[in-house]
Amino acid sequence: MELTAETVWKNCLSFIKDNIQPQAYKTWFEPIVAVKLTDNALSIQVPSKFFYEWLEEHYVKILKVSLTKELGETAKLVYVIKMENTYGNKQPFTEKIPSSNRSAMKSQDVDVPLNNKNPELRNPFVIPGIRNVKIESQLNPNYSFENFLEGDSNRLARNAGLAVANKPGGTSFNPLLIFGGVGLGKTHLAHAIGVDIKDKYPEKTVLYISAEKFTQQYIDSVKKNNRNDFIHFYQIIDVLIIDDVQFLSGKSGTQDVFFHIFNHLHQNGKQVILTSDKAPVDMQDIEQRLLSRFKWGLSAELQSPDFETRVSILKNKLYRDGVEMPDDIIEYVAKHIKTNVRELEGAIISLIAQSSFNKKEITISLAKEIVEKFVKNTKREVSIDYIQKVVSDYFQMDVSTLQSKTRKRHIVQARQLAMFFAKKYTKASLASIGSQIGKRDHATVLHACKTVDNLSSTDKQFRKYVEDLSKKLSI
Missing domain, CATH: 1.10.8.60 (Helicase, Ruva Protein; domain 3)
Incomplete structure (x- = not known):
């Protein structure tokens, strides 16, 4: 049977799919189209240069293995990059780039030169071709304004949300910060604004993300040395919704990168929507320059409903x-x-x-x-003070003894357990936990958490302490 580009690529995909995470496969391999097969070289079309660079950096080995399986040691892979050209029409042009087997294949000519005079390609904030990559909004359509009932407790926040949804980036409510306690509807309202914007302005790129996930993505980008791509990605969003922004407390690197993203979006008339469990004035370990920007727009509180x-x-x-x-x-x-x-x-x-x-x-x-x-x-909101009280009572000592500078083993262990449970059951930063438990720094808290993890797995008696205290704190 004669080999075709489609059959070769289909077999490659089958091998790749078995060897990587489903989400990664969906994101980075499903959009690829096999174009042609000539002289043992498979040409595949990818949506953008950014896409090609990502494949080269993260998946070159698996691509090489899968292609060698199908076509033998002399196999070559050619990328065809599909972009909109920069003169306003939708005529695609291609740039052919050899893959990992570079030594065996000279670089081919670019059909349309990339060194044209149009400033768009030189703009560091635009990843060429990124607009061809569909960005899923991550919004939950079940959270709508229709089922977010208005009352005295949420009237300001709801009406501000409606105003933003009608004119994203065009009101004085930018950023819109929605804050309030657990279960009062912050996430619901944030989604509702996004859903309404997508309904009214389908062409706008809306993205909902938790601050925790944003932080993890940033850490991954630093590890993989593509911090700039991370920043570029977020700077092309029209409406950015970040949930639980207080999670950025104490994370200086993430705060710094968010500061630059925020500035770019705000200056370009894009809308930023944030949620938090506390008002800006009560946020600890968030840089002043960020807090001042949170106050540029409107901070609207959600209170307990009457x-x-x-x-x-x-x-x-x-x-x-x-x-x-x-x-x-x-x-x-x-x-x-x-x-x-x-x-x-x-x-x-x-x-x-x-x-x-x-x-x-x-x-x-x-x-x-x-x-x-x-x-x-109902699980009670556990405070650091409450945790210290429970741990102190359990070890039959005063809270002041727990917080003291003494190095007696049983007191040190009690203090470390208090720090461990404070990190587990509260949203406080490490620095905040340390300052409240005997004026220690964040490094001491980090060390305490690691010590508790280690002792739990090696010391039977210590594991019992952890189990007993977990039960007391989970009531």
């Missing part, structure tokens, strides 16, 4: 789920669960489940039973 809003939220939830429930039961749940929307909806879901699974009628007594269990089992 009784009327809680009733409306429950009725809306039941209506969307097609469930009917007597008003007195809805009001009972709304009256007794006041902390946040997530707990409120969780309780009503539990009530419906109990009723349908156990074939029980939904009554006030059933509601009371569920609410009591739910409130009792």
Whole structure:
């Protein structure tokens, strides 16, 4: 059977797919098209130069192995880079670049020279051809304005979100910082703004990402020596939504790179939306220059919903789920669960489940039973002070002893456990944990966490301490 470019590439893909992560395969190999096969050289078309460089840096070995399997030791790989040319029309041009077997193959001519006078290609903020790579928004369409009910507790934030969605980058609410406690709807509102913008302006590039994931991507880019590509990518976004921005506390490298991305987006009229569990004034270990930029636009607080809003939220939830429930039961749940929307909806879901699974009628007594269990089992917000108190009580010492400078082994271990659980159960930075537990620095906290991990795996008695304290702190 005669070999074709398609069959050779299909076999290569089959081998590659078995040897890399599914997400990586989807991102970097599915968009590739086999073009032709001549003289044992397979030509494949990639969406951009950036794409080609990424393949060369990260996947050259697996490409070489897979192609050698199919075509033998003399196999060659030629990239055809498809870009829009810079004169405004959509006529593609190609740049042919030899792959890993460079010594065996001279560089071929570029069909259209890249050294034209158009400034776009020289602009360091544009990766040539990047617009051909579709950026998924990562938005959840279930989070919409329609099911984000307005009340006194969220009116300012919701209306500001609607204004931004109508005119992204064109209002004085840039950045829009939405802050408030756990389960009050920060993430829901951030998604709702993004979903509405995509609906109204389909051509705009919208991206939702958590600050934690953003940080991880940045760390990976530094490891792989492509920090500039990371920055370039974020600078082409029209609407950037970063969730839980307080996670950047104490991470100076990530803060620095975000500072440059933020400046570029803001200066170019792009919209930035941030969420945080605290107001800018209360954020610790965030650089002043970033905090001042957070205050350029609007900081809107989400507060705990009042009784009327809680009733409306429950009725809306039941209506969307097609469930009917007597008003007195809805009001009972709304009256007794006041902390946040997530707990409120969780309780009503539990009530419906109990009723349908156990074939029980939904009554006030059933509601009371569920609410009591739910409130009792709701994981409390654990503070560093509370952790120190629990650890001190467990080891029968005062908090002041725990925080003291003494090097006695049992006190040092108690202090290290307090630091370990503070890192595990709170969102505080290492520096913040250290300052609250005996005025130590972040390096001491990091060392404490590593010590606890090591001792847990080698010392049976110490493992029991960790297990006992975990139970006490998880109540």
